[in-house]
Amino acid sequence: MIEAKKLKEDDLGQQAETVKECMKTILEDVRSYIDRIHDEDIDQMINILLEARKIFIMGAGRSGLVGRAFAMRLMHLDLEVHVVGETTTPAFTSEDVLVTISGSGETSSVVNAAEVAKKKSGKVVTITSYPDSTLAHMADVLVVVKGRSKEGVPASYIERELRPYEKLTPLGTLFEDCCMIFLEGIVASLMEVLEKGEKDMKAKHAVLE
Amino acid sequence: MIEAKKLKEDDLGQQAETVKECMKTILEDVRSYIDRIHDEDIDQMINILLEARKIFIMGAGRSGLVGRAFAMRLMHLDLEVHVVGETTTPAFTSEDVLVTISGSGETSSVVNAAEVAKKKSGKVVTITSYPDSTLAHMADVLVVVKGRSKEGVPASYIERELRPYEKLTPLGTLFEDCCMIFLEGIVASLMEVLEKGEKDMKAKHAVLE
Amino acid sequence: MIEAKKLKEDDLGQQAETVKECMKTILEDVRSYIDRIHDEDIDQMINILLEARKIFIMGAGRSGLVGRAFAMRLMHLDLEVHVVGETTTPAFTSEDVLVTISGSGETSSVVNAAEVAKKKSGKVVTITSYPDSTLAHMADVLVVVKGRSKEGVPASYIERELRPYEKLTPLGTLFEDCCMIFLEGIVASLMEVLEKGEKDMKAKHAVLE
């Protein structure tokens, strides 16, 4: 455990600067990603979600949390949705779709789940930064979401361009935030297609906690 | 359960538009919030996190998931952090801080936890959209995060300005996304103060799942 | 964190004795409880579970885990069941039943949930050691499960009879284990009433994890 360490007077205000710089970096990054999403991928993803009998969501770590935030909205929209690993999640069948979220596209527990889903003749949607990853190759619908991918990038570029990101957005931060915002968009679109308003969604909102 | 409903040819591309419009709306919204965060609130929050012996995180629903994504990063930074309600979360003591995340500032299970935290003479950080809420009033450090607050807003404005948001960002969406990005900023700042790099954080990353 | 401490040679075998003594204590304790369960409480509980549209399960700490183990079985039996606080748990309505599990019958988050359930005109089943507790008084069906209740017990008896239990079965152990075994019995009974066999249940078993 680290020692508690009071910010010195001199640092006052400086931390606020770092916080805001990081926030702006993330926003710009997600913004630059939007125009590169393929319209057909979006339509295919929405189609497959609407056609499925049950939707299963899976991701590890922070990707899993982003997936859960999405699952909650699908439940509000009255779709049958389950998070892999939660208590009342039932069996996956051929009429179901598994949405996998993995920056690297290689997370082993997620790959395992996708393998089972394919064996059961169900569908797989993969959201990842790596279009050549194992999960990408298993996908019926693939959505490539910006992360801090270094594939095919010259070393000098990494040094100059990616280093500053490392400092502000460790590990999968950009992928997770891009994913979160992208999935909000999918929810907005589903609201439109399903003709659900805020009132309908509120009616499904958990009340016991 | 709703009936599966294939997108009609005519809708192709249109859903992509909605998805992207929603994403842009969220980004602009978070962007407009950044400049209004008080620098002192940020510094106080970072200070209180560094001084605490243990950090506890609590939120219900999607706010709770955003809290967990933050908790994971604090763990990567080698701070002792626990999520209220998880299996191995220990007792809260006077040396600890509870970070509550609640758009309305009134979620009853979160208010209860904050009451216990105060009774135990610990500290409370509240992140909310409502500076006059119960959780805001109990806070040692208060961070007001933009949501779709209607407080003090004329009805005509709501009709004209907020309705479109409702369609694209139901319920607490804006609060949750603002919160997510804001907490990424706090993490970036803690990395700087604690002099932790990406490598240090990766070393703490869960490997068994 | 405590220091690691290797068992001394002399202790070998002695720890096995303690482990086995504790196991026997628990078994005898649960055994002595069985004959005291009221048959009508069982029938009422089964009735209310079968009549409900959705079943919600709630408990804090280890009681919550016992509740989840029960919820998993109800899902295998094809009943609609949700654990309060999990990602995809929907709104509670007047056609639903909330099963609360709390040794003391006073756990505040559980009491809150029961209050909301009553306000929504739904049903409440309470499993507790204290028939005079808040949760017991709110119950439509009350099942009293043996715990280490000290109510109405002379101090000398506590000294002589309960102390040894304290050493072997800390805090709510007896309540939780009694509850676990009792709920297995409820599952066996539901299998009979619903004419479900092991094969039917296996078909619903989660496969993606």
Added chain:
Amino acid sequence: MIEAKKLKEDDLGQQAETVKECMKTILEDVRSYIDRIHDEDIDQMINILLEARKIFIMGAGRSGLVGRAFAMRLMHLDLEVHVVGETTTPAFTSEDVLVTISGSGETSSVVNAAEVAKKKSGKVVTITSYPDSTLAHMADVLVVVKGRSKEGVPASYIERELRPYEKLTPLGTLFEDCCMIFLEGIVASLMEVLEKGEKDMKAKHAVLE
């Protein structure tokens, strides 16, 4: 979803009989198991738990819930313990031990975790019904817990002896309950070795939920 089905008058009391018969079956079953636990396995398991820097617990489904109930007690005993897959669970290192709980000893996500643990040069404790399973073979300490194992059992015996169990205790019920009670015994023993009383444990008890 099945149709709600009210118990008929004639069935009143009969369900209570099934419930109680199931409870007795489980208790006898666990009882018959106690004398067959090897004393050395118990001592080795306690030793390895005490020597570990961090204890990780993993199981899928109901076995995972039994593992969490155990993890909560280890936390009360002030040992550093984490549940694989929870938010704040850190990296596993060579000084740590992974306790795996799996009736079949073949659950793929658990096998994966054990493989990583071995690769990291840490220790593995396996609790299973199958001494020849993958997880059993990977174990530094193996505890065989009674389940409804059919290994080496003549078909006629299965028909005569195991069928009735199937009706009352579906799938892994016996394994899970045996495990639960066995781990309570391990907790009692650790309390003794670590000289912890109920009061010490209560002091660590979660208070914010």
